[in-house]
Amino acid sequence: MAEETTAFANGLIFDGVSAELREGCVRVAAGVIVEAGERPEPGDQVIDCRGRTVVPGLIDAHFHAYGAGLSLMEIETSPVSYLALAGARRLAGALGRGFTTVRDP
Numbered sequence: 001m002a003e004e005t006t007a008f009a010n011g012l013i014f015d016g017v018s019a020e021l022r023e024g025c026v027r028v029a030a031g032v033i034v035e036a037g038e039r040p041e042p043g044d045q046v047i048d049c050r051g052r053t054v055v056p057g058l059i060d061a062h063f064h065a066y067g068a069g070l071s072l073m074e075i076e077t078s079p080v081s082y083l084a085l086a087g088a089r090r091l092a093g094a095l096g097r098g099f100t101t102v103r104d105p
Contacts, residue, residue: 005029007040011049016056026054057100065090065104 006028012021013036027035027044033056040046065087069075075083094102 003029005034005041005044007044007046008049008054009040009046011052011054014053014055021053055098058098059101059103060094060099061103063094063099063102063104065094065102 008026008028011024011026013024013026014021015036025035025037025039026033027037027041066083067075091102
């Protein structure tokens with residue numbers, strides 16, 4: 001069975017090298033970018049980006065998801081469930097800003 005490919009079409013592509021955005025299509029298979037080309041291929045699942053910018057996942061090498069408060073006493077005495085919820089919200093915010101990888105020291 002062939003791997004399904006998702007094509008992010010009609011986007012402005014930021015490639016991390018060029019200063020200019022270019023119009024095109026980013027094709028992804030099995031979670032890996034396989035092509036940044038002009039258009040989807042037949043059989044691709046197409047997501048229309050409608051002129052939005054497509055960027056590679058960003059990496060934050062120093063991120064505090066669970067210990068972001070300034071008061072260590074507050075962090076140490078808070079219920080673990082609260083810290084988990086607050087951390088999940090911070091991680092969701094980072095994902096919304098384009099960060100797909102974080103290192104939480």
